[in-house]
Amino acid sequence: MTQRAAPRPTVTGTRRLSAEFVEWMMGPAGWVTETDGLSRAAQLHLLGNAVVPLQAAHALDLLLSSDSPFLRMPQVGNGW
Template identity: 65%
Template structure:
């Protein structure tokens, strides 16, 4: 049975290598928790592109 590898999750999310995994003192489980609670940058950018025109029009 395999185990989830934090550097692989960083790569899948499009984060720079070491963005979470190079933080001193974080255990493997803490790294995975931080990555799991994070936002994928590409998805956040897409949401802003979609929502910004609506928000600006309402202001």
């Protein structure tokens, strides 16, 4: 939960996706949309290629947990 009100999903007066809305759905506010000199297209490009911070943290927790199958994988020998 972000505790912030959702911005409009589209740019006012158009049917174009709002970069502020995409950023709001990902979590932290302003890390892309408050960067000077980025066009709306550049902002959406960056947001589309970004990793959602909460999902990345959860993935790392799973990978580093003691019962992770990745920690029990056999070691690769010199034959590779």
